[in-house]
Amino acid sequence: MPYVVERKPLTLSERIYLPQILAGMRVTLRRLFAPNVTMEYPEQRPAIPTGYRGVPTLVKDPHGREKCVSCQLCEFVCPPKAIRITPGSVEDQPDRTHVEKGPQAFDIDMLRCIYCGLCQEVCPEEAIFLQNQYTLSGYTRAELVNDKAKLYELGGTLPDQHFKWDKKKAAAEHGNTH
Amino acid sequence: MSDTLFIILSVLTVATALLVVLNKNAVNAAMFLLLSLVGLAGLFVLLDAPLLAFVLILVYAGAVVALFLFIIMLLDTTPGRFPAFKPMTIAASVLGAALLALGILSLSERAVLPLPPKAVAVPTMKNYAEQLFTTYLLPVQVVGFMLLIAMLGVIVLSKKYTPEETK
Amino acid sequence: MTAVIELWSGLHPLLQAVIKGLAVIGVMFPFGGACSLIERKVSAWMQGRPGPNRALPFWVAWVPGIGLLQRLGVFHLMADGGKMFFKEDPVPGHVNKFYFYLAPVVGMIPALTTVTVVPFGAYLNEAGKMVPLVLANLDVGILAVFAVSSLGVYALILAGWASNSKYPFLGGIRASAQLISYELSMTLSVLPVFLWVNVPGGNGTLSLFDVVSAQNGAWFGLWMPLSAIVFLVALFAETNRLPFDMAEGEADLVGGFHTEYGAMKWGLFFVAEYSHMLIGSGVFVLLFLGGWNPLPWVPLADVAVWLHLTTQPILLGLLSIGIFLGKALFFIFLFMWVRWTVPRFRYDQVMKLGWQKLLPLAIANLLFYALLIAWIQTRN
Numbered sequence: 001m002p003y004v005v006e007r008k009p010l011t012l013s014e015r016i017y018l019p020q021i022l023a024g025m026r027v028t029l030r031r032l033f034a035p036n037v038t039m040e041y042p043e044q045r046p047a048i049p050t051g052y053r054g055v056p057t058l059v060k061d062p063h064g065r066e067k068c069v070s071c072q073l074c075e076f077v078c079p080p081k082a083i084r085i086t087p088g089s090v091e092d093q094p095d096r097t098h099v100e101k102g103p104q105a106f107d108i109d110m111l112r113c114i115y116c117g118l119c120q121e122v123c124p125e126e127a128i129f130l131q132n133q134y135t136l137s138g139y140t141r142a143e144l145v146n147d148k149a150k151l152y153e154l155g156g157t158l159p160d161q162h163f164k165w166d167k168k169k170a171a172a173e174h175g176n177t178h
Numbered sequence: 179m180s181d182t183l184f185i186i187l188s189v190l191t192v193a194t195a196l197l198v199v200l201n202k203n204a205v206n207a208a209m210f211l212l213l214s215l216v217g218l219a220g221l222f223v224l225l226d227a228p229l230l231a232f233v234l235i236l237v238y239a240g241a242v243v244a245l246f247l248f249i250i251m252l253l254d255t256t257p258g259r260f261p262a263f264k265p266m267t268i269a270a271s272v273l274g275a276a277l278l279a280l281g282i283l284s285l286s287e288r289a290v291l292p293l294p295p296k297a298v299a300v301p302t303m304k305n306y307a308e309q310l311f312t313t314y315l316l317p318v319q320v321v322g323f324m325l326l327i328a329m330l331g332v333i334v335l336s337k338k339y340t341p342e343e344t345k
Numbered sequence: 346m347t348a349v350i351e352l353w354s355g356l357h358p359l360l361q362a363v364i365k366g367l368a369v370i371g372v373m374f375p376f377g378g379a380c381s382l383i384e385r386k387v388s389a390w391m392q393g394r395p396g397p398n399r400a401l402p403f404w405v406a407w408v409p410g411i412g413l414l415q416r417l418g419v420f421h422l423m424a425d426g427g428k429m430f431f432k433e434d435p436v437p438g439h440v441n442k443f444y445f446y447l448a449p450v451v452g453m454i455p456a457l458t459t460v461t462v463v464p465f466g467a468y469l470n471e472a473g474k475m476v477p478l479v480l481a482n483l484d485v486g487i488l489a490v491f492a493v494s495s496l497g498v499y500a501l502i503l504a505g506w507a508s509n510s511k512y513p514f515l516g517g518i519r520a521s522a523q524l525i526s527y528e529l530s531m532t533l534s535v536l537p538v539f540l541w542v543n544v545p546g547g548n549g550t551l552s553l554f555d556v557v558s559a560q561n562g563a564w565f566g567l568w569m570p571l572s573a574i575v576f577l578v579a580l581f582a583e584t585n586r587l588p589f590d591m592a593e594g595e596a597d598l599v600g601g602f603h604t605e606y607g608a609m610k611w612g613l614f615f616v617a618e619y620s621h622m623l624i625g626s627g628v629f630v631l632l633f634l635g636g637w638n639p640l641p642w643v644p645l646a647d648v649a650v651w652l653h654l655t656t657q658p659i660l661l662g663l664l665s666i667g668i669f670l671g672k673a674l675f676f677i678f679l680f681m682w683v684r685w686t687v688p689r690f691r692y693d694q695v696m697k698l699g700w701q702k703l704l705p706l707a708i709a710n711l712l713f714y715a716l717l718i719a720w721i722q723t724r725n
Contacts, residue, residue: 018574024686027686028682028685028686029682031390031392034393035393036393036394036395037393037394038394040395040398228483232485232488232489232491232492233488233492235493235496236488236491240491240492240495240498241525241528244498244502244521244525245521245525247499247502247503247506247521248502251502251505302549303543303551307549
């Protein structure tokens with residue numbers, strides 16, 4: 001059973017239509033002098049909400065040490081297979097004892113990345129974060145593959161005081177492995 | 179100056195008018211008709227009758243030829259697909275040509291064409307209007323009536339009546 | 346100053362004509378560009394955007410206060426024009442080359458020709474008589490404007506037909522039907538004005554200058570409002586402006602008749618559209634809004650007396666041009682204002698409005714004023 005919408009009969013001014021146009025023009029004239037609602041982009045940037053998923057980056061801990069241990073979980077979970085990790089061993093440095101591996105190369109192909117954030121979610125070391133960076137451009141395809149150096153440059157340091165490997169080291173030294 | 183212009187314009191008018199008839203492509207023919215009308219308007223200007231010239235452009239060049247083009251675009255005018263002339267068409271065109279020739283002949287043989295006195299030839303709007311509504315009232319009405327006949331004829335010809343409708 | 350005038354009148358008439366023609370081109374093209382810029386700015390402001398405000402040539406960047414011009418987007422004018430001239434001009438393989446190239450040129454002819462017969466100002470000569478400032482003072486004035494601008498339809502038809510593809514074709518068809526339909530109402534709506542201007546005993550005139558002289562008192566727009574409205578609506582339709590831009594109709598016809606055009610060929614259509622707008626606004630102002638008379642019942646001659654400009658023909662001429670252009674530019678703004686207010690009509694609505702509403706209205710209006718004027722004459 002179709003439902004018929006009863007339309008109100010048009011008033012005289014609506015049928016003449018010109019007064020309606022004038023009313024519309026009043027609205028547009030008011031808009032003409034209203035302040036702009038847009039932002040002038042490169043100079044003015046929108047406030048980025050927390051939890052924003054921008055370009056994925058690698059972060060260092062406050063001591064400036066690499067957090068990624070090259071477990072490759074992010075590489076496996078990445079739906080568009082944008083991440084390529086070449087694992088490598090970590091040479092024995094005093095401040096990095098017990099860290100077995102680190103990435104020799106870590107590439108994120110930003111032409112493939114879909115900004116899903118699964119890498120961030122899956123990372124056991126909290127080493128990869130989707131941060132606020134959202135402007136990405138380049139002249140070649142190769143430019144848009146972020147290598148390790150670029151990723152650390154974009155990522156910076158995350159000020160968490162977790163220091164997982166320090167705790168492991170302390171635990172091993174004091175014989176208290178949980 | 180005005181003689182040269184007259185020659186240029188009349189050659190333009192006649193040549194383009196010929197091309198209208200001879201051209202196979204309908205759009206080209208319409209464009210030549212337009213040029214011919216512009217040439218004709220130029221001749222009117224030379225005769226100190228800018229009013230006629232602009233009326234000609236406004237009505238014929240601006241509207242009539244535009245409508246021609248409009249119709250041509252809507253029709254399929256691929257060259258070579260026109261039906262051959264029917265005997266009736268040929269008879270009608272021969273008759274028309276004969277009538278035209280007869281008219282021209284009788285005019286050139288018998289009619290005396292007096293040049294209008296110079297005073298009347300001042301083509302002010304007022305003169306035009308007065309002549310149209312006094313001396314030439316009947317011809318104007320007759321011409322208008324003929325146009326009406328042509329229009330009705332087109333409607334009758336183009337409207338295809340099915341037997342059910344004619345009942 | 347007199348030396349300049351003498352030099353001018355000493356020139357060969359052909360040279361004079363060439364200079365006048367170049368002046369028309371030199372005014373109309375930048376004007377088209379300026380209008381496109383204003384259109385972009387007005388549309389932006391109405392939509393709450395800043396609009397074009399970036400372009401700034403580096404060689405003037407040091408001038409103090411140039412930032413304001415930059416914010417107003419003045420330099421986008423140059424950038425746009427430069428782009429038009431230098432960008433690649435593709436010609437699709439399926440077009441009819443000759444008419445494809447011809448169409449934009451045909452579009453420019455009426456756009457540039459009609460300007461010459463529109464008076465844009467006036468001054469008082471030594472005898473204290475008003476003399477119009479006009480490139481070609483024809484006594485058939487309005488008829489010349491209508492006749493030549495009616496040729497503008499060929500650009501659209503030819504462009505649509507020569508493009509040899511569906512959307513331009515539909516655009517061309519719509520444009521031709523629309524322009525021819527609204528020409529009727531437009532012509533009929535100005536007849537009352539000329540009925541009034543042609544007082545009995547005169548020689549009969551269609552001159553736009555005489556129309557303005559007849560508006561030293563009340564403007565025709567004030568006591569022939571219906572004529573003015575019909576003319577204005579028909580003007581919108583004739584210039585293909587929204588809500589009547591059937592020929593372009595981005596939403597349903599991509600770009601309409603100029604879909605296949607690019608670069609300067611497209612630019613010519615664009616300039617032609619804006620010139621039509623300017624001429625249309627100018628004619629409207631001349632017919633209904635008193636031309637260069639600053640206010641109703643305040644003719645320019647009186648103002649000249651108040652300002653002691655009766656002996657300064659050049660200053661008075663500039664003043665009159667200013668007044669006239671100011672009014673005409675307001676109508677350009679009105680075109681834009683309406684464009685960003687009203688949505689496009691449907692094609693059948695346009696045809697219905699033209700033939701079933703506007704045309705009867707124009708005829709009734711003509712009859713009314715014809716009877717009224719006849720009655721006034723019998724009383725005198």
